[in-house]
Amino acid sequence: MQFKRSDFPAGFQFGAATSSYQIEGHAYGGAGKTHWDSFAATPGNVVRAENGDIGCDHYHLYEQDLDLVAAAGFDCYRFSTSWARVLPTGRGTPNPEGLDFYDRLTDAMLERGLKPCATLYHWELPSPLADLGGWRNRDIAGWFADFTETIMGRIGDRMYSVAPINEPWCVGWLSHFLGHHAPGLRDVRATARAMHHVLLAHGSAIQTMRGLGMENLGAVFNMEWATPVDQTPQATQAAALYDGYYNRFFLEGVFKGRYPDNVMEGLGPHMPDGWQDDFDTIGSQVDWCGINYYTRKMLAPNDGPWPGHHEVPGPLPKTQMGWEIYPQGLRDFLIRTAQEYTGELPLYVTENGMANDDHLVDDVVNDQARIDYLSSHVAAVKEAIAAGVPLRGYMVWSLMDNYEWALGYEKRFGLVHVDFETLRRTPKASYMALKSALSG
Ligand code: FCB
Numbered sequence: 001m002q003f004k005r006s007d008f009p010a011g012f013q014f015g016a017a018t019s020s021y022q023i024e025g026h027a028y029g030g031a032g033k034t035h036w037d038s039f040a041a042t043p044g045n046v047v048r049a050e051n052g053d054i055g056c057d058h059y060h061l062y063e064q065d066l067d068l069v070a071a072a073g074f075d076c077y078r079f080s081t082s083w084a085r086v087l088p089t090g091r092g093t094p095n096p097e098g099l100d101f102y103d104r105l106t107d108a109m110l111e112r113g114l115k116p117c118a119t120l121y122h123w124e125l126p127s128p129l130a131d132l133g134g135w136r137n138r139d140i141a142g143w144f145a146d147f148t149e150t151i152m153g154r155i156g157d158r159m160y161s162v163a164p165i166n167e168p169w170c171v172g173w174l175s176h177f178l179g180h181h182a183p184g185l186r187d188v189r190a191t192a193r194a195m196h197h198v199l200l201a202h203g204s205a206i207q208t209m210r211g212l213g214m215e216n217l218g219a220v221f222n223m224e225w226a227t228p229v230d231q232t233p234q235a236t237q238a239a240a241l242y243d244g245y246y247n248r249f250f251l252e253g254v255f256k257g258r259y260p261d262n263v264m265e266g267l268g269p270h271m272p273d274g275w276q277d278d279f280d281t282i283g284s285q286v287d288w289c290g291i292n293y294y295t296r297k298m299l300a301p302n303d304g305p306w307p308g309h310h311e312v313p314g315p316l317p318k319t320q321m322g323w324e325i326y327p328q329g330l331r332d333f334l335i336r337t338a339q340e341y342t343g344e345l346p347l348y349v350t351e352n353g354m355a356n357d358d359h360l361v362d363d364v365v366n367d368q369a370r371i372d373y374l375s376s377h378v379a380a381v382k383e384a385i386a387a388g389v390p391l392r393g394y395m396v397w398s399l400m401d402n403y404e405w406a407l408g409y410e411k412r413f414g415l416v417h418v419d420f421e422t423l424r425r426t427p428k429a430s431y432m433a434l435k436s437a438l439s440g
Contacts, residue, residue: 001371001374001378001433001434001436001437002067002375002378002379003375003378003379003382003397003437004367004437004438004440005292005438005439005440006440007382008382008385009385011392012346012392012393012395013075013076013077013115013392013393014073014074014075014076014077014393014394014395014396014438015074015076015077015080015115015117015395015396016072016074016076016077016078016395016396016399016415017077017078017351017391017395017396017397017398017399018058018077018078018079018080018398018399018400018402019079019080019119019123019402020079020080020081020082020085020122020124021034021036021052021055021082021122021123021124021403022052022055022122022398022402022404022405023055023056023058023065023400023401023402023403024052024055024056024057024058024059024082025053025054025055025057025058025059025060025137026051026052026053026055026058026082026085027053027054027057027058028059028060028122029085029095029097029098029101030085030094030095030097030098031082031084031085031088031095031098031332032085032087032088032089032090032126032127032128033084033126033127034082034083034084034124034125034126034127034130034182035065035124035125035127035130035182035183035384036052036124036125036182036405037051037052037053037127038127038130038182039181039182039183039184040052040182040185040252045182045406046405046406046407046408047406047407047408047410048058048158048408048410049409050403050409051116051403052124052403054420054423055402056263056400056401056402056418056423056425057423059101061425062104062105063108063192064425065185065399065400066105066108066109066112067112067301068126068399068400068416068425068427069100069114069399069433070112070114071435072325072427072434072438073273073432073433073434073435073438073439074114075114075115075296075436076114076115076116076117076160076393076395077109077114077116077117077121077254077399078117078118078121078350078351078395079116079117079119079164080118080119080120080121081102081118081119081120081121082098082124082153082176083120083121083124083125083126083147083152083407084119084124084125084126084127084428085098085101085102085128085220086098086102086147086150086151086302086404087147087150087260088126088129089126089128090125090126090127090129090143090147091128091143091146094150099150099151099167102151102154102155103154103155105277106155106158106159106230107158109313110158111331112381114158115157115161116155116158116160117159117160117161117162117163117298117395118155118159118161118163119162119163119165119166119220120125120144120147120148120151120152120162120163120164120165120205121164121165121171121201122165122166122288123146123166123170123171123182123405124152124180125183129143130183132196133309134183134186134194134347135171135172135175135193135194135197135198136176136190136194136197137178137194137197138193138197138200138272138338140197140200141197141201141203142204142227143198144201144205145201145204145205145208145418147148148164148204148205148208148209148271149208149211149212150310151211152208152209152212152214153187153227153249154266156209156214158211159214159216159232159422160214160216161217161218161287161288161425162209162214162216162217162218163204163218163219163220163290163350164200164201164202164205164206164217164219165198165201165219165220166220166292167220167221167292168198168202168221168248169196169221169222169245169246169249169250171194171198172191172194172195172198172272173191173195173245173246173327175194176190176191176193176194176195177191180406181405181406181408182419183278185389188266188267188270188306189270191267191270192238192267192268192270192271192272193270193271193272195245195249195267196271196278197272199250199253199254199278200281200282201283201284201383202254203254203278203281203283203284204281206284206285206286206349207281210284211391215287216287216288217286217287217288217351218286218287218288218289218290218348219250219254219286219289219290220289220290220291220292220350220351221247221250221251221289221290221291221292222291222292222293222294222351223246223247223291223292223293223333223337224242224245224246224247224293224294224295224296224297224329225295225296225297225326225328225332225333226239226240226242226243226246226247226296226297226299226328227239227296227297227298227299228298228299228300229298229299229300232301234301235299235300235301236309237262237301238240238299238300238301238307239299240262241262241263241299241307241309242297242299242309243404244260244262244263245263245266245267245307247333248260248263249303250329251262251337251340251341252341253279253283254282254283254286255341255342256281256283256341257279257282257283258279259281259340264286265306266306266307270321272279281378286345287345287349288345288346288347288392289341289342289345289346289347289348290339290347290348290349290350291333291334291337291347291353292349292350292352292397293329293330293333293349293351293352293377294319294321294352294353294354294414295321295325295326295329295350296314296329297311297314298311298312298313298323299311299312300312309385310313310426318375319354319355319356319369319373320355320356320357320411320412321354321355321411323354325354325373325376325377326383327377327380328364328380329375330349330352330377330380330381330384330401331380331381331383331384331387332349334349334380334381334384334389334391335384335387335389338388338389338390342399344390345390346390346391346392347389347390347391347392348391348392348393348395349381349391349394349395350395351395351396351397351398352374352377352394352396352397353373353374353396353397353398353413354369354370354371354373354374354413355404355411355412355413356369356370356412358370358401358412358414358417358428360417360419360426363426364426364429365417365426365428365429366425366428367428367429367430370385370415370428370429370430371429371430371433374430374434377431378394381394387392391401394411396415398413398414398415398435399415399416400414400415400416400417400425401413401414401416401417401418401420402414402418415427415430415431415434416429416431417427418427
């Protein structure tokens with residue numbers, strides 16, 4: 001790595017991130033069905049129709065996984081809690097095995113000196129709630145607050161930080177407009193409702209956790225830099241609209257109590273009644289803001305219906321996901337978010353990393369491409385700090401190879417290689433390089 005821990009201010013935190021459905025093994029421990037199970041079981045949605053039944057079997061192997069987090073020298077472990085593991089039908093009676101699991105997991109982090117950084121929801125909605133309309137139903141804010149109370153009532157006393165929802169854009173747009181993630185809808189009305197309700201649920205969960213006396217509560221947004229394909233006003237507008245519904249919609253909702261005009265041109269007619277009255281909840285005070293960053297997109301205008309644009313392939317080198325490698329976007333987002341939205345509020349990079357065509361050869365994975373990717377993005381992070389951004393930490397996605405949603409187990413994002421037949425873990429060259437950077 002082209003950095004070391006001592007390049008950063010004292011107290012700057014490094015972490016590794018995962019999420020429940022992607023690693024735990026949803027078939028274990030009495031978890032209820034989720035919309036990802038049925039989405040994955042429907043032909044054409046997920047590569048080889050793979051699901052999270054086994055994942056990395058972190059449910060049973062969590063101790064060795066946390067040993068790896070600690071041995072690398074990380075300060076934090078960002079994990080998520082599965083709603084359907086805690087409340088198998090989404091509401092009502094908790095599953096004692098699920099609560100016990102997160103209790104053990106928390107203590108295992110603390111025993112290893114790791115700060116537990118929880119995300120309450122990383123996408124696996126309990127099926128009975130999906131049947132009621134899921135994120136389209138306004139009642140989800142109350143269901144989510146109840147789930148928050150149940151899980152944080154058990155482990156909240158030991159959390160370092162908590163964010164309610166991972167990546168509202170993916171919950172809203174990716175899953176209801178593009179249909180790439182569960183529930184796989186392609187419907188602008190569903191999208192408008194999900195985009196709003198996900199923020200309402202976020203704010204309701206923040207209020208619930210304040211009620212439990214919890215501190216260090218935040219929000220985690222994914223961001224993609226939007227570049228116009230050329231300098232025409234039409235292309236510039238196309239990129240601004242992508243930036244609007246991808247990045248600004250959620251920041252403006254939480255930090256300014258409104259939604260961007262260009263986005264409301266399309267979503268406005270489809271918003272749920274009374275949405276204007278929800279910003280007191282949506283804007284509940286947070287203590288930090290997290291940014292997940294991977295890439296940028298190039299946008300071209302077209303004559304189709306709103307949003308009237310499409311992505312075009314960019315010229316930069318790409319990861320295994322086909323995502324362009326564009327570290328400047330991370331620096332620019334950190335600076336812009338602080339300048340325009342969050343001011344002095346602590347920022348974190350809560351996810352950053354790449355999928356690579358990794359191969360285990362003689363027990364070694366030589367993922368130099370990942371070392372280069374992480375080095376260049378950490379350099380961008382340093383530039384943001386030098387520009388005055390109050391950045392407090394950086395977390396890698398992901399600790400280990402896992403279930404990459406619609407792309408199944410094919411795309412490998414881990415610092416640790418997982419053999420999905422034997423479940424054997426092998427630290428990759430990037431893990432070793434990071435470990436040495438973090439000790440320096
Ligand atoms: C993020 C998700 C994470 C993983 C990475 C590659 O959007 O939070 O679960 O899929 O992308």
